[in-house]
Amino acid sequence: MTDLSQALAPARPRLAGRLKLALCIFALMAAVPPLAHALGEPFLIVVATRMMVFAIAALSLDLILGYGAMVSFGHAAYLGFGAYAVAVLSRAGIDDLFLHLLAGIAASAVFAALTGAISLRTRGVYFIMITLAFGQMAFFFFVSFSTLGGDDGVALTARSTVLGMPLLQGAQGMFYVTLALLVLVFAGLYRLTLSRFGRVLTGTRESALRMQAIGFRPFPYQLTAYVIAGCLCSIAGVLLANQAIYVSPAYMSWHRSGEMIVMLVLGGIGSLTGAMVGGLVTIALEEGLARYSEHWRLGFGLILVLVALFSPGGLSGLLRRLGLGRDAT
Amino acid sequence: MFNLFLLQLLNGAQFGILLFLVAAGLTLVFGIMDFINLAHGVLYMVGGYVMAMMMGATNNFWLSLAMVLPLTLAVGLVLEVLVFRRLYDRSHLDQVLATFGLVLVLSELVRIIWGSAPLSVAMPEILSGSVPLAGPVRYPVYRLGVIGVGLGVALALWFVIARTRVGMLLRAGAANRSMVSALGTDINRLFMLVFAAGAMLAGFAGAIVSPILSVDPGMGDSILILTFVVIVIGGVGSVKGAFCAALLAGIVDTLGRMFGPIILKSIMDPAAAAQAGRTIAPMLVYVLMAAVLFWRPAGLFGRSVAR
Amino acid sequence: MTAPLLSVQNLSKSYGALKVTQDVSLDVREGRIHAIIGPNGAGKTTLISQLSGQLRPDSGRVVYDGRDITRLDMAGRVRLGLARSFQLTTLLPGFTALENVALAVQAREGSSFRFLRPAATEGALNDQAMACLADVGLADRARSQAGSLSHGEKRQLELAVALATRPRLLLLDEPLAGTGHEEAARLIAMFGGLKDRVTMVLIEHDMNAVFALADTVSVLVYGRIVASGSPAEVRADARVRAAYLGEEAA
Structure with a gap:
């Protein structure tokens, strides 16, 4: 994946700029609920919640794809594990959000450790394809599970509770809990990418040979990152299930995995803020277009093709070429 | 039991042949251009729809089938010129972005033109019968025809690749990509040819499958992923590998769906076996692929990657 | 005499019909600088890569500090104190x-x-x-x-x-290639200063540097060691002059 590391090498963003941009985004998002009420458009809160859920998913993928140069095409599986953790536990009478998160994370960790260990034996196109295959395995597992609704999915009776409180019941509560988790995931990943571990991961992306020549074997670090990314993505899954009050295998389809890569490429990989912006913008675009036409995918697809053809590096690449915010994303 | 097995084996081979037709072009695109094309499955779908449209207009199976070839070839050429050729030297991620966008655009276009409801295509009269297979078991002539045509295409491809100048370039390119660019000027034409021919083969597969399955906007998706599995099992860039892997995947998938639950029933109670069988059967091909990659990280016929 | 820090025994490797390393044996003693010279394409970098663990030899053994490390990967060797520098920077x-x-x-x-x-x-x-x-x-x-x-x-x-x-043994693959006069002089002085701390295997084209620094020189031609000895001995060796030094002069 030399093309990837070369594409990334020159634009190692300044840290302060990234943090500033992230804080601006958080502040903007926090202002959405009061703004939506003032405009008399409360559905905006729901849309913004979905945007943030996928921003979390995109952030988690950025750790392995952007920082680790591991192009996973099966990341949506972890969205599904989080979502089905909610479905399974609430069916068993367990409603606590933290237990839901814990279960989703545990399931994801096991799946990621097993499949990651096998996938990391391969490189390049093979890695993309084998992660896709494992994603499809997870997808078909839940599709054929008739007790969990199979293909049709399963509706939840209620949203998770937080320490016994129905904090998520209202759109506003759901929104702010999601925002809080987004901030947490971003902050955690931000620290992680600067840590010793983050340096090893980034170093392996830039030159695996160099890392071996100073005494690192990349495998345990790559696998650990793969597991962490899966666990973080399951948080988005738990939130997605709660937001929709419904769980379906469609969350784990290869389309979702592709969409997550699209978010990253749109926003710019390997900077965290790019992933966050990509997640927010992609969902906003989809929801916005869907309000105009049932054939919104046509316009969305066209935008993707045009961005790929004419704006390599996604939105951040575009900004950079316009001479704006070189350090921003 | 044996008859059933034979029947399913033929069904598996027929499915495998279809996978091969779609995979043949794509594996070359992967191997020679190192290009990730998610839109290949859409061409299979376009083939199905063009077939359905021509049948509606002419009501002549053979004429329609003959029309599918130039039309899907043209679609392939247009896509190559407008989109793909600008992405050869970009990163895999840009390629994923663009071709994912193309999947959305083309599937939605199909929905707008033909609607979401499945269309069916009538089988030609002479192929609609069945022939005796073994004892009382009969097998549809049309499916045998599909197997025959697929083998014919495989043979033709083998001839092109093993015996012609273009084939020499393809083999060189799949073995060592930088070699192709060293071989000179007609590299762009070679890429275009591979793309267009691959599109035509995929479209052809979509057309001949239309009387067996129905034509619907989702048909490209399901075959695309299986095609990837086939390519990776066979080894990226290897048409021979794609052929073997396609048959293997087709047979494993078909037999697994049929016999998985039966075998499971002998070791657990029927209800649980039915559930487990339904769960495991669609995953079998992916298990197969993971297993192959575990032991041979570059696929069955792939050149080993330096690690 | 103490055992050598690095002992290479009958190392061979080929790519198809091309034999890049042919039955190479050499000993490197602790605290010495052992230079390997040879014309372009003699297989010097391939040899270093086998010593560092980046490439696996087809046959033969690499023994480091009394331990057979032929099957150990690069990271493992680095942890034992066997480091390398690359000719093309990585x-x-x-x-x-x-x-x-x-x-x-x-x-x-x-x-x-x-x-x-x-x-x-x-x-x-x-x-x-x-x-x-x-x-x-x-x-x-x-x-x-x-x-x-x-x-x-x-x-x-x-x-x-x-x-x-913190290597005990440093494999240097043309460390002076592409450096200017001053930089080269500084690096040569530095290698001389490091000698007490680190044993070195040096591949270098700059003969002045080789003869100034090395305690032992081995000459590699077409993957085979044709001569080995002190700088003076190697300089005097007729085969070396024919196979290599003469070639340079011509």
């Missing part, structure tokens, strides 16, 4: 010079499974890395990105990274 272009070295320090010291504390704030890491940079005369470029350094500076950084792994 530095991390997006990392600063300091970060490149600090990563090598990190590989040696403490766990890299630390997830939250920014590595840039670890004083011990940075101090040791700075010391290595100062050793090669690159301290003032510590904050520059490796990708933006000049060719000579990259060679120096390459060395600093190798030194940061």
Whole structure:
């Protein structure tokens, strides 16, 4: 994946700029609920919640794809594990959000450790394809599970509770809990990418040979990152299930995995803020277009093709070429 | 039991042949251009729809089938010129972005033109019968025809690749990509040819499958992923590998769906076996692929990657 | 006499019909500089790659410090104190010079499974890395990105990274290639100074450097060692003059 590391090498963003941009985004998002009420458009809160859920998913993928140069095409599986953790536990009478998160994370960790260990034996196109295959395995597992609704999915009776409180019941509560988790995931990943571990991961992306020549074997670090990314993505899954009050295998389809890569490429990989912006913008675009036409995918697809053809590096690449915010994303 | 097995084996081979037709072009695109094309499955779908449209207009199976070839070839050429050729030297991620966008655009276009409801295509009269297979078991002539045509295409491809100048370039390119660019000027034409021919083969597969399955906007998706599995099992860039892997995947998938639950029933109670069988059967091909990659990280016929 | 630090025994490797290493045996004693010279295409880099663990030989053994390391990978050998520098630089272009070295320090010291504390704030890491940079005369470029350094500076950084792994044996693959006169002189002086601490295997085209530094010289031609001995002996060897030194002069 030399093309990837070369594409990334020159634009190692300044840290302060990234943090500033992230804080601006958080502040903007926090202002959405009061703004939506003032405009008399409360559905905006729901849309913004979905945007943030996928921003979390995109952030988690950025750790392995952007920082680790591991192009996973099966990341949506972890969205599904989080979502089905909610479905399974609430069916068993367990409603606590933290237990839901814990279960989703545990399931994801096991799946990621097993499949990651096998996938990391391969490189390049093979890695993309084998992660896709494992994603499809997870997808078909839940599709054929008739007790969990199979293909049709399963509706939840209620949203998770937080320490016994129905904090998520209202759109506003759901929104702010999601925002809080987004901030947490971003902050955690931000620290992680600067840590010793983050340096090893980034170093392996830039030159695996160099890392071996100073005494690192990349495998345990790559696998650990793969597991962490899966666990973080399951948080988005738990939130997605709660937001929709419904769980379906469609969350784990290869389309979702592709969409997550699209978010990253749109926003710019390997900077965290790019992933966050990509997640927010992609969902906003989809929801916005869907309000105009049932054939919104046509316009969305066209935008993707045009961005790929004419704006390599996604939105951040575009900004950079316009001479704006070189350090921003 | 044996008859059933034979029947399913033929069904598996027929499915495998279809996978091969779609995979043949794509594996070359992967191997020679190192290009990730998610839109290949859409061409299979376009083939199905063009077939359905021509049948509606002419009501002549053979004429329609003959029309599918130039039309899907043209679609392939247009896509190559407008989109793909600008992405050869970009990163895999840009390629994923663009071709994912193309999947959305083309599937939605199909929905707008033909609607979401499945269309069916009538089988030609002479192929609609069945022939005796073994004892009382009969097998549809049309499916045998599909197997025959697929083998014919495989043979033709083998001839092109093993015996012609273009084939020499393809083999060189799949073995060592930088070699192709060293071989000179007609590299762009070679890429275009591979793309267009691959599109035509995929479209052809979509057309001949239309009387067996129905034509619907989702048909490209399901075959695309299986095609990837086939390519990776066979080894990226290897048409021979794609052929073997396609048959293997087709047979494993078909037999697994049929016999998985039966075998499971002998070791657990029927209800649980039915559930487990339904769960495991669609995953079998992916298990197969993971297993192959575990032991041979570059696929069955792939050149080993330096690690 | 003590056992050699590195003992290469009957090493062979071929790519198809091309024999790149043919039955190579050599001993490197602790505290010495052992130079390997030979015309282009003699298989010097291939040999170094087999010593460092990047390539597997087809047959033969590599024994380091009394231990058979033929099957050990590169990272494992580095941890035993066997480091190499690369002819074509493989530095991390997006990392600063300091970060490149600090990563090598990190590989040696403490766990890299630390997830939250920014590595840039670890004083011990940075101090040791700075010391290595100062050793090669690159301290003032510590904050520059490796990708933006000049060719000579990259060679120096390459060395600093190798030194940061605290090697007992350093495999140097043409460390002077592409450096200017002054830089080369400085590096030669540095190698001389390092001799007490580190044993070196040196591949180099610059004959002045080789004969100034090396205790032993082996001559590699077409993957085979044709002569081995002190610089004076090798210089006097008729076969060497014919096979190699003569070729240079012609």
